[in-house]
Amino acid sequence: MDLFSAIDSEPARQRMEALAAEIDRLNHEYYMNDRSLVSDQKFDAMLRELQDLERDHPEFASPTSPTKRVGGEVNKSFRQVQHRFPMLSLGNTYSIEEIEEFEARTRKLLDGVEFTYTCELKYDGVAIGLTYRYGQLVQALTRGNGTVGDDITLNAKTIPTIPLRLRGDFPDDFEVRGEVVYPFDAFNAMNALRESENLEPFANPRNAASGSLKLQDSAECAKRKLMFCMYFMMAPDGIVLPGTHYGRLQWADQMGFKVQPYIKECRDITEIKAFIDHWDRARWDLPFGTDGIVIKVNQTSLWDRLGLTAKSPRWAIAYKFKAERVSTPLLGIDYQVGRTGKVTPVANLSPVWLGGTTVRRATLVNADFIANLDIRTADHLFIEKGGEIIPKVVGVDLDQRQPGALPVQYVDRCPECGTPLVRADGEAAHYCPNADGCHPQILGRLEHFVGRKAMNIETLGPERLELLYNAGLVRNVADLYDLQRAQLVGLGSDATIQDRGADNLMAALEASKEVPFERVLFALGIRYVGEVGAKKLARYFKDIDTLMAASEEELAQVEDVGGVTAKAVYDWFADPLHRSIVERLRKAGLQMQVQLEQGDDSLEGLTIVVSGTFAHFSREEVKADIERHGGKVSGSVSGKTSFLLAGEKTGPEKLKKAEKLGIRIVNEEEYLQMTARQ
Numbered sequence: 001m002d003l004f005s006a007i008d009s010e011p012a013r014q015r016m017e018a019l020a021a022e023i024d025r026l027n028h029e030y031y032m033n034d035r036s037l038v039s040d041q042k043f044d045a046m047l048r049e050l051q052d053l054e055r056d057h058p059e060f061a062s063p064t065s066p067t068k069r070v071g072g073e074v075n076k077s078f079r080q081v082q083h084r085f086p087m088l089s090l091g092n093t094y095s096i097e098e099i100e101e102f103e104a105r106t107r108k109l110l111d112g113v114e115f116t117y118t119c120e121l122k123y124d125g126v127a128i129g130l131t132y133r134y135g136q137l138v139q140a141l142t143r144g145n146g147t148v149g150d151d152i153t154l155n156a157k158t159i160p161t162i163p164l165r166l167r168g169d170f171p172d173d174f175e176v177r178g179e180v181v182y183p184f185d186a187f188n189a190m191n192a193l194r195e196s197e198n199l200e201p202f203a204n205p206r207n208a209a210s211g212s213l214k215l216q217d218s219a220e221c222a223k224r225k226l227m228f229c230m231y232f233m234m235a236p237d238g239i240v241l242p243g244t245h246y247g248r249l250q251w252a253d254q255m256g257f258k259v260q261p262y263i264k265e266c267r268d269i270t271e272i273k274a275f276i277d278h279w280d281r282a283r284w285d286l287p288f289g290t291d292g293i294v295i296k297v298n299q300t301s302l303w304d305r306l307g308l309t310a311k312s313p314r315w316a317i318a319y320k321f322k323a324e325r326v327s328t329p330l331l332g333i334d335y336q337v338g339r340t341g342k343v344t345p346v347a348n349l350s351p352v353w354l355g356g357t358t359v360r361r362a363t364l365v366n367a368d369f370i371a372n373l374d375i376r377t378a379d380h381l382f383i384e385k386g387g388e389i390i391p392k393v394v395g396v397d398l399d400q401r402q403p404g405a406l407p408v409q410y411v412d413r414c415p416e417c418g419t420p421l422v423r424a425d426g427e428a429a430h431y432c433p434n435a436d437g438c439h440p441q442i443l444g445r446l447e448h449f450v451g452r453k454a455m456n457i458e459t460l461g462p463e464r465l466e467l468l469y470n471a472g473l474v475r476n477v478a479d480l481y482d483l484q485r486a487q488l489v490g491l492g493s494d495a496t497i498q499d500r501g502a503d504n505l506m507a508a509l510e511a512s513k514e515v516p517f518e519r520v521l522f523a524l525g526i527r528y529v530g531e532v533g534a535k536k537l538a539r540y541f542k543d544i545d546t547l548m549a550a551s552e553e554e555l556a557q558v559e560d561v562g563g564v565t566a567k568a569v570y571d572w573f574a575d576p577l578h579r580s581i582v583e584r585l586r587k588a589g590l591q592m593q594v595q596l597e598q599g600d601d602s603l604e605g606l607t608i609v610v611s612g613t614f615a616h617f618s619r620e621e622v623k624a625d626i627e628r629h630g631g632k633v634s635g636s637v638s639g640k641t642s643f644l645l646a647g648e649k650t651g652p653e654k655l656k657k658a659e660k661l662g663i664r665i666v667n668e669e670e671y672l673q674m675t676a677r678q
């Protein structure tokens with residue numbers, strides 16, 4: 001670069017620095033202190049400005065810029081890197097007696113020296129190590145085999161609780177270790193989304209966290225909303241760290257790490273046991289999974305004196321919580337057939353009390369699961385409730401097995417329609433292929449079609465659909481629009497549907513003709529096409545004819561639509577029955593193309609709380625309007641709220657909370673302006 005352009009670009013460099021510093025500060029307030037200091041729009045505008053400047057002046061773009069949080073760079077492969085300090089594991093035990101022994105042994109080895117312990121949670125996630133040099137995150141490695149780990153730096157940068165640049169005072173060169181966990185809220189939301197897209201839900205938060213760190217697309221990792229819980233700090237010789245573990249965590253907190261407050265300095269075994277006891281009960285209320293307690297000698301100068309065993313230090317130990325487990329008789333197996341024809345075996349269990357609820361049923365997942373556990377008829381099964389809330393079958397109680405018990409015979413015909421089941425290569429599940437003749441599949445599709453997020457035909461619950469089906473009036477979704485009022489009145493054994501019910505139903509069907517194209521597309525129930533996928537397809541192809549004419553390759557061009565979905569969409573529209581359904585729906589007057597005035601993305605990414613009454617909208621309408629503009633409606637004000645949309649008579653609690661958290665309050669007029677109607 002010559003001198004003149006360097007001078008020319010100096011203001012850009014300064015602006016980039018200022019923007020990065022301000023965005024870092026806002027991020028810190030938001031994620032660490034739960035405080036939102038500016039509107040999401042303002043924040044996004046700053047981030048975009050920085051992104052644009054980085055594009056125009058790549059020479060000034062920093063590898064720890066807050067723009068890295070959004071992800072976008074692709075991990076081609078995860079380089080294997082040697083750990084500077086080996087990543088040790090901990091001795092662990094389920095027994096309180098062994099904790100007592102550990103405490104007594106440590107005291108004896110330290111022979112009269114005064115010392116304390118720290119007790120903290122054992123986070124149930126994936127261990128990683130973060131290297132910082134001169135306050136900048138330079139590398140993130142997984143544990144791997146303890147000696148060599150995978151370089152996951154790009155993905156780690158998307159985790160909001162991992163600081164990319166440190167604040168205040170920090171050592172020039174050091175490493176921080178901790179666990180990446182998947183908080184329950186984010187995990188459940190991700191699984192709900194996956195189910196709506198017909199993707200296999202994640203088995204548990206730990207596996208999901210681990211898979212997320214290995215995603216090739218870092219932008220995808222950013223969406224997972226993972227969290228980093230730091231639990232350790234170390235540095236090479238010559239760099240001085242505080243002399244206690246507790247002090248190190250406190251320092252880390254000041255540098256901008258999220259240090260969990262659930263840590264206690266304990267003087268003796270009584271205090272340690274009290275801490276364990278407390279968390280054994282209180283763990284169920286935590287927002288993320290914990291599988292035990294880690295007890296460490298607090299004074300780091302004593303660590304060398306205590307030394308290491310083969311692979312774990314003698315100055316620390318983990319107490320693992322027992323997963324609550326019971327054994328109960330298997331009464332039988334139901335085979336459930338879902339909307340897509342997928343068969344799921346479900347164990348009927350003799351009711352049993354476990355971790356605060358009575359368990360009567362638990363999934364047996366698929367045929368492999370039953371075979372791998374070698375479940376036999378009339379076996380007693382072990383049921384566990386670990387960090388997750390859903391009870392799991394984890395094994396067979398062999399002590400209770402009847403002599404000569406026979407292995408469970410998996411069904412080979414659909415329990416609903418008798419069609420032989422199929423199991424595609426590479427798929428774990430069996431499917432009933434009789435999509436158009438199998439009762440639960442037909443009803444499942446109808447239920448999906450009328451659902452709130454699809455056509456939203458509220459008055460048609462599962463019982464009424466069943467009624468219409470049994471009366472021979474409805475076999476597929478297009479039949480709904482041929483219904484006549486006269487056919488409905490008096491339907492059901494005790495005339496469940498009366499005049500008013502019939503009117504309401506006819507009105508709801510009529511109203512559904514205004515439902516936007518993207519939701520019609522979602523309502524069709526094409527495998528793998530969830531809400532998001534339907535939206536993307538609708539926006540890309542604009543109308544059903546263009547979509548139906550698209551090749552598999554064209555379909556796969558659409559953002560977020562992979563090869564598997566593209567094939568499913570292509571196959572679905574290739575079926576003449578489906579084409580005729582689409583034609584009938586079109587004739588009935590359903591939306592088959594995107595409407596220009598249908599809304600835009602002006603509220604994309606914003607979470608909005610609505611309160612009070614409005615001149616232009618009912619409460620329901622305002623919520624639908626927000627969603628049409630890409631926003632999300634939430635029930636309560638929190639640090640994550642983008643703004644409070646306040647009408648007349650807004651709830652005083654909500655106002656107070658918004659003011660306290662510094663959250664913007666928007667009135668109806670401003671809202672209309674934001675969504676470009678004024």
Ligand code: IVH
Pocket residue numbers: 088089090091092120121122123124126127179231232294313316318
């Ligand atoms: S301390 C040398 N503290 O549990 C000591 N580990 O079985 C380093 N873990 O590999 C570990 N929470 O992945 C420590 N509060 C905590 C922890 C914790 C979870 C994990 C860590 C470790 C494993 C030990």
